[in-house]
Amino acid sequence: MNGDARYLIGDLARLTGLTVKTVRFYSDQGLVSPADRNPAGHRRYGADAVARLELVRTLRELGLGLPVIRQVLERELALSDVAAAHAEALDVQIRVLRLRRAVLGAVAGHGSTTEELTLVHQLARLTGEERRRLVGEFLAEVFGSDGRFAGVARSLTPELPEDASAEQIEAWVELARLAADAGFRELLRGLAADEAAESGTGGLPRPGLAVLVRELAGPAVAAGVVPTSPEAAGVVAELLERYAGMLDATAVAVGGSVRARLLARLRAMGDPRRERYVELLAVVNGWAAPRSSARVLDWAVRALRL
Template sequence: MDLSIGQLSRLTGVPVKTIRYYSDIGLVAEASRSEAGYRRYDETSLARLELVRALRELGLDLDTAGRVAQRHTELRAAARAHADAVDAQIRQLTLRRTVLRALARGQTTVEEVHRMTAFARASADEARRLMEDFLAAVFAGNPGDPFAERMRGALPDLPAEPTDAQIDAWVELADLVSDHAFRARVKQMVDEGARMRAATNVSDTDRASQAAGAEVVKRASAALAQGVRPDSDVATAIVDRLVAGFAAAAHERDTPAYRARLLEQLRMFSDGRVERYWQLIGVINAWPEQPSIAPAYEWFIAALEHSVRR
């Protein structure tokens, strides 16, 4: 096969100017030159040019397409990397489409526009980096914390076409984990948990500890529903039973000193923002909605505080 640059252009649909440039940079080498100095191409040149054209049509940059064509880069690896990049672009465009359709549905406030555009700017990689940075900050110095694995295994995963509620949840979560005060509070809780485990060899992830916590939710919620005051005699009986569960889990005796320590621990680890964190993760990941446990713990803390003060 002996082709002029014009013939090669007609066969491949690639402009002559482009073929000439590819030849100049060594991407599609000419087979020879005519006596008049014109470039001549053969079947190898044709195959190389068709491969480069196909890769460029798929969106690969010229440098990558050239390295593949010259066998400096494996086609499979280049295709995989580009497919991943295309996936990210598709996801980002899908999110933008979702935001635009939401904006088009009706009257939208300035605040809603800011909220949705902030969401549209957040790519999957940015979301992952934000969460990884948050977890690295709060678990610094405590890599073996039992909650670290749990939190890393429950990262937000936005669907391709999120609902308005999921958009709202993501924007709120991004603000929450970026808040320095929230990070400091969670770090304080992590550090205190590590100190307690080292001192007692008991983890709040132990079954007995979890059972004691579940009992608080059950009995304190019932007390709230029945209108039981935290400073009543009925509350005192409930507190006695709940404290006994925590004391048994911690291998301690129910003494005034223990109750005072338990009260401080409950105050330390009861923070509505942490519960809100998990609620937002649940909305984003479409988990079944769970009732808030904050009111139950607030009642128990108030009742225990009354017991300690007596």
């Protein structure tokens, strides 16, 4: 580009892709200054004006204000420092937008009332310490001080990252609401109590009941075995026999027959809230989606009822 070239405002507009009005405005603001005027009094600009205007346009598109842009052009501020500060500000805006998106998504997905909207917003805005306290209280109520469940409690602990996506925040909000549900807490307390009763004095059974059901009923479900069939009866018989081995005489006496106790256990384990919590936990913690046990549990319940 010829360093001695002179451009009218219309020429600059054409070269930079800006409107004539915008170029004139930036000139009036002192962001680009005319080199001279032609005989008709029209402002003329040097070749450097094109580069300055292109930089101004780029910085404006990135959201910088005119005072900051002027300081960059006059070299009062280093462009790298401005970029770093602006990137940090954008990170804050992104987090705020994710938060708003998550709250709106949670409200839209559950048809929340005005009161629930307030609750959802409060849950989404909790600090990391407040989230940990809420989850800690929930898990303490469910498992108490039984050290056998320490590992289980850790595996059920959501840890929302600082740079959480809108999906993770939305999952956290739903998970927190679920954890606060008295009925859900009672369900998990009952499941934990049953696990403890079945563990005897040797710790939690290995494999546990969930693993046992998947091991025996899973292949039957995959093969399309009907719960009312003789083949299903064979699976049920083995399931009852192996489950009875997890129990002591006291547990059977308190819980009734082995079949009745197992049926009650599987119904509780098949509660959709339990599986939903695990699904939400995986989203919040960035884990792979868990394998659903709903079909297997439903099959086992139907087969046991016969």
